[in-house]
Amino acid sequence: QVQLVESGGGVVQPGGSLRLSCAASGFTFSSYGMHWVRQAPGKGLEWVAFIRYDGSNKYYADSVKGRFTISRDNSKNTLYLQMNSLRAEDTAVYYCAKDMVVFGVVAATPDYWGQGTLVTVSS
Amino acid sequence: DIQMTQSPSSLSASVGDRVTITCRASQSISSYLNWYQQKPGKAPKLLIYAASSLQSGVPSRFSGSGSGTDFTLTISSLQPEDFATYYCQQSYSTPVTFGQGTRLEIK
Numbered sequence A: 001q002v003q004l005v006e007s008g009g010g011v012v013q014p015g016g017s018l019r020l021s022c023a024a025s026g027f028t029f030s031s032y033g034m035h036w037v038r039q040a041p042g043k044g045l046e047w048v049a050f051i052r053y054d055g056s057n058k059y060y061a062d063s064v065k066g067r068f069t070i071s072r073d074n075s076k077n078t079l080y081l082q083m084n085s086l087r088a089e090d091t092a093v094y095y096c097a098k099d100m101v102v103f104g105v106v107a108a109t110p111d112y113w114g115q116g117t118l119v120t121v122s123s
Numbered sequence B: 001d002i003q004m005t006q007s008p009s010s011l012s013a014s015v016g017d018r019v020t021i022t023c024r025a026s027q028s029i030s031s032y033l034n035w036y037q038q039k040p041g042k043a044p045k046l047l048i049y050a051a052s053s054l055q056s057g058v059p060s061r062f063s064g065s066g067s068g069t070d071f072t073l074t075i076s077s078l079q080p081e082d083f084a085t086y087y088c089q090q091s092y093s094t095p096v097t098f099g100q101g102t103r104l105e106i107k
Helices: none
Strands: A003-007 A010-013 A018-025 A032-039 A043-053 A058-060 A068-073 A078-082 A092-102 A111-112 A115-123 B004-007 B010-013 B019-025 B033-038 B045-049 B061-065 B070-075 B085-090 B104-107
Touching: A003 A010, A003 A092, A010 A111, A018 A032, A018 A092, A018 A115, A032 A068, A032 A111, A043 A068, A043 A078, A058 A068, A078 A092, A078 B004, A111 B045, B004 B085, B010 B019, B019 B104, B033 B061, B045 B061, B045 B085, B070 B085
Parallel strands: A010 A115, B010 B104
Antiparallel strands: A003 A018, A018 A078, A032 A043, A032 A092, A043 A058, A068 A078, A092 A111, A092 A115, B004 B019, B019 B070, B033 B045, B033 B085, B061 B070, B085 B104
16 A cells, blocks of 8 residues: 655754655555645645656746755655745645656646645744 | 635535535646545545546545536535545646635534
């Protein structure tokens, strides 16, 4: 069964950095694109970033472009999100999610989600 | 970016009721529309993809319809476990965008 386990969340000061990880199992990680989606406390879902199955293409929401970097290590079945220049408005639960389409090249349908990791940006 | 607007934002219903949630896209997205269910403190769960295809393991009381700009999620007979927040999401173009959510509460 598909399992996605996020880690790396915590409290960070504005302007600081954090790296999130997502350990994947139960499917052929290297065959699927992966997403990061976040949810601010009491708010709706906001897509953050997508990386192609082979890591060759990456897409970002305008709100994080230039500050966040999505990456993956297919040899370790792990997805990452490097977050720099963090702001209070980045406070959210961050979910990693697998895309539904095998060998998909664009962001489409997140079908399985991890349990999320909370990032709090506060002084 | 494509804007997704759900209605209503919240609704109250009783067990056994038939419920419909609508989602409207700011431009045509063909059938590139997905529906998710989220319960408090939990990750979203994919219910419907490509507007009307039921995700594996999802009860058949859930159904989706629509194409172009207007879509609906229908729950034919509400069960206690269906009280949750529902989101639509377009997969037609990047950035992927979600509706603001519809909170389904017990009457």
